[in-house]
Amino acid sequence: MIEINYYLIVSAILFCIGVIGVLVRRNAIIIFMCIELMLNSINLTLVAFSSYLGNINGQIFVFIVMTVAAAEAAIGLAIIIALFRNKESVNIDEINILKW
Amino acid sequence: MANSFYLVTLLPLIGFLISGLLGKKIKNEKVIGTISTLAVFIPFIIAALTFFELLSADPGSRKIVLNYYNWITAGSFTVNYAYLIDPLSISLVLIITGIGAMIHLYSIGYMHGDPGFAKFFAFLNLFIFAMLHLVLADNFLLVFLGWEGVGLCSYFLIGFWYEKKFTGDAAKKAFIINRIGDFGFMVAMFFIFTNFNTLDISKFLEGLSGYNVGDPLLLIIALLIFLGATGKSAQIPLFVWLPDAMAGPTPVSALIHAATMVTAGVYLIARTSLLYALSPVAQMTIFYIGLFTALMAATIALKQNDIKKVLAYSTVSQLGFMFIALGTGVYWVAIFHLITHAFFKALLFLGSGSVIHGMNDEQDITKMGGLKSKMKITFITFFIGSLAIAGIPPLSGFFSKDAIIFETFKEIGLPFMIITLIVSALTAFYMFRMVALTFFGKPRYDQNKVHPHESPSTMTLPLIILAVLSAIGGFIGVPHFMGIPTYLEQWLHPVFEKSTAVLETIHKVQEPSMATELLLVSIAVLVAVVSIVIAFRRYSKQESFEPEKGFGKVLENKYYVDEVYDKAIVTPIQKTSEGFLWKIFDIKIIDGFINGIARYVSNISFDWRKMQTGIIQDYTTISVAGVIIIMVYILLS
Numbered sequence: 001m002i003e004i005n006y007y008l009i010v011s012a013i014l015f016c017i018g019v020i021g022v023l024v025r026r027n028a029i030i031i032f033m034c035i036e037l038m039l040n041s042i043n044l045t046l047v048a049f050s051s052y053l054g055n056i057n058g059q060i061f062v063f064i065v066m067t068v069a070a071a072e073a074a075i076g077l078a079i080i081i082a083l084f085r086n087k088e089s090v091n092i093d094e095i096n097i098l099k100w
Numbered sequence: 101m102a103n104s105f106y107l108v109t110l111l112p113l114i115g116f117l118i119s120g121l122l123g124k125k126i127k128n129e130k131v132i133g134t135i136s137t138l139a140v141f142i143p144f145i146i147a148a149l150t151f152f153e154l155l156s157a158d159p160g161s162r163k164i165v166l167n168y169y170n171w172i173t174a175g176s177f178t179v180n181y182a183y184l185i186d187p188l189s190i191s192l193v194l195i196i197t198g199i200g201a202m203i204h205l206y207s208i209g210y211m212h213g214d215p216g217f218a219k220f221f222a223f224l225n226l227f228i229f230a231m232l233h234l235v236l237a238d239n240f241l242l243v244f245l246g247w248e249g250v251g252l253c254s255y256f257l258i259g260f261w262y263e264k265k266f267t268g269d270a271a272k273k274a275f276i277i278n279r280i281g282d283f284g285f286m287v288a289m290f291f292i293f294t295n296f297n298t299l300d301i302s303k304f305l306e307g308l309s310g311y312n313v314g315d316p317l318l319l320i321i322a323l324l325i326f327l328g329a330t331g332k333s334a335q336i337p338l339f340v341w342l343p344d345a346m347a348g349p350t351p352v353s354a355l356i357h358a359a360t361m362v363t364a365g366v367y368l369i370a371r372t373s374l375l376y377a378l379s380p381v382a383q384m385t386i387f388y389i390g391l392f393t394a395l396m397a398a399t400i401a402l403k404q405n406d407i408k409k410v411l412a413y414s415t416v417s418q419l420g421f422m423f424i425a426l427g428t429g430v431y432w433v434a435i436f437h438l439i440t441h442a443f444f445k446a447l448l449f450l451g452s453g454s455v456i457h458g459m460n461d462e463q464d465i466t467k468m469g470g471l472k473s474k475m476k477i478t479f480i481t482f483f484i485g486s487l488a489i490a491g492i493p494p495l496s497g498f499f500s501k502d503a504i505i506f507e508t509f510k511e512i513g514l515p516f517m518i519i520t521l522i523v524s525a526l527t528a529f530y531m532f533r534m535v536a537l538t539f540f541g542k543p544r545y546d547q548n549k550v551h552p553h554e555s556p557s558t559m560t561l562p563l564i565i566l567a568v569l570s571a572i573g574g575f576i577g578v579p580h581f582m583g584i585p586t587y588l589e590q591w592l593h594p595v596f597e598k599s600t601a602v603l604e605t606i607h608k609v610q611e612p613s614m615a616t617e618l619l620l621v622s623i624a625v626l627v628a629v630v631s632i633v634i635a636f637r638r639y640s641k642q643e644s645f646e647p648e649k650g651f652g653k654v655l656e657n658k659y660y661v662d663e664v665y666d667k668a669i670v671t672p673i674q675k676t677s678e679g680f681l682w683k684i685f686d687i688k689i690i691d692g693f694i695n696g697i698a699r700y701v702s703n704i705s706f707d708w709r710k711m712q713t714g715i716i717q718d719y720t721t722i723s724v725a726g727v728i729i730i731m732v733y734i735l736l737s
Contacts, residue, residue, distance in 0.1 A: 096714030
């Protein structure tokens, strides 16, 4: 058996990569991919704990998380397409109308 | 009668509402005039019936208190809407409603054709309403309501023809100067409330029995009430509004500035006479101010050429006489002179109004002359009024003025009596100067342009009634030595007996012998007659008038009192308000402070705005940083 620590550490690293990606990357689609990465790292944690504790609840919750992620990706990409139609760019540095 | 006494004040109020609200609809002058006059005449009847009721009652129990409504109740402090009917108040109610009714009748003729006819009668009725409250009130707060009410109506009525700027200014001047007096009255009420826990007049007077003569608290209250009285009754230093108030229609001058409102101060002091008996300093102050005002106003009247201005200064002077009487401590004499003065001064004012009406609104006596043949009734009644004010027996003015002169001699001393005699001489002189210039001699007006005519009967009837009253009204107060009982003194005795008793304990004067009294009376009459003769000889043949020089010029310009007040008080206040309080304090300091705070907030926000970059990733960064800090905190604790 692989110890749970390793799974959790991998999961944590993936999450951090995802966070940094959201904060640093300029392309909106890349940011979405990083958000997906964060969500999937959580999935990994949930499955690891489900296996470790012998409880099926974790895996059920993974299903919910995946569903939410899919729905959210659909909506988000729709927004990006609408944005692209207006601004001809997905570079979020240029989407700063809320600037004072 | 006491059951329907409420009509006495309700009817004038109804008259005011009808004339005020429906006046424009009821265009008929006769209807409005009749309603308004009845609204004052019926109260007169009711007051007269109440008077006879009181007369038939036992002298010690001539007092009715009618409590209509519990106005204020705050713990132990109560103020009721209540009327106090006693000899003093019923006498004044009779004067107010009686002379008021006559002046209403007169105004029907005088104000004929004026576009504001209904408004005039509305205000006159409102004035009667307020004045009645002043004299009937059972407590100081209700007196103050009436006090302010008459000041307000005076403002409305003086400024009746407000299209002329001078009239509006005169109305404002009257109101503002009255206000200074009102301030005195208000502060006096504060003192009374704080120390006696009541504003009820009877309770206040009872509470005074625990105080000694000369108590400083009583002195303060007395002087403050007197300040209020100087404002309303036009004494020094607050008399300057009365001559200007002549800008109003003549019936207003007759009613308000001769017979009723200006006597409010005298009434108030008479009502609180016990307070003044206990404060000899205040009482002497009243005496001196009354004396000085009487003298000063009489000298000014000598050189006035406007028929109403002469009468205005005469009113100030005669009010001074009333205050002299109050100052001597013989209070009933002040009320006596108040009553006789109401008769003959109203008569004189209405007579002058008749002259003005007949002379096509001319008021300058230098442009009159020889009117005695053209306006017979006006002339005869005016002559009778002038004889009354000059103090010729057996007219009313003789008895009241003589009483004042005699009491001054008895209570204060010979030198002061001589001053009152001088004022009396001046009074006779300026009155007959006016009579001579107006009614005698050759006409000094353009006979082609001006056609003097006698006034209609609505105007001459009140003149005749008042002339009769001026002639016989004095017999209610005949001095003892002449044999007839002094009715008025006995009638008012219950009101003043406590005060008179206190004064007797302070100093008892020798009752002069009958011979002395007779001598004084004769001197007073002689002085008056001599003045009349001199004035007559000098002015009845006068043709032309030169401009005044020297002291005459000072008198004509009323000792420049208005100019002095303007330079010493009005202009500094105005300059301070404009230059300092407005430009510096309000604009720079207060506005600067508020604007400064706004600018400060604005500056701070200018820097903090930069946080809003519009880039989502900046916002996300801050969120993540926050989460990390919380996680570290949880992990470490």
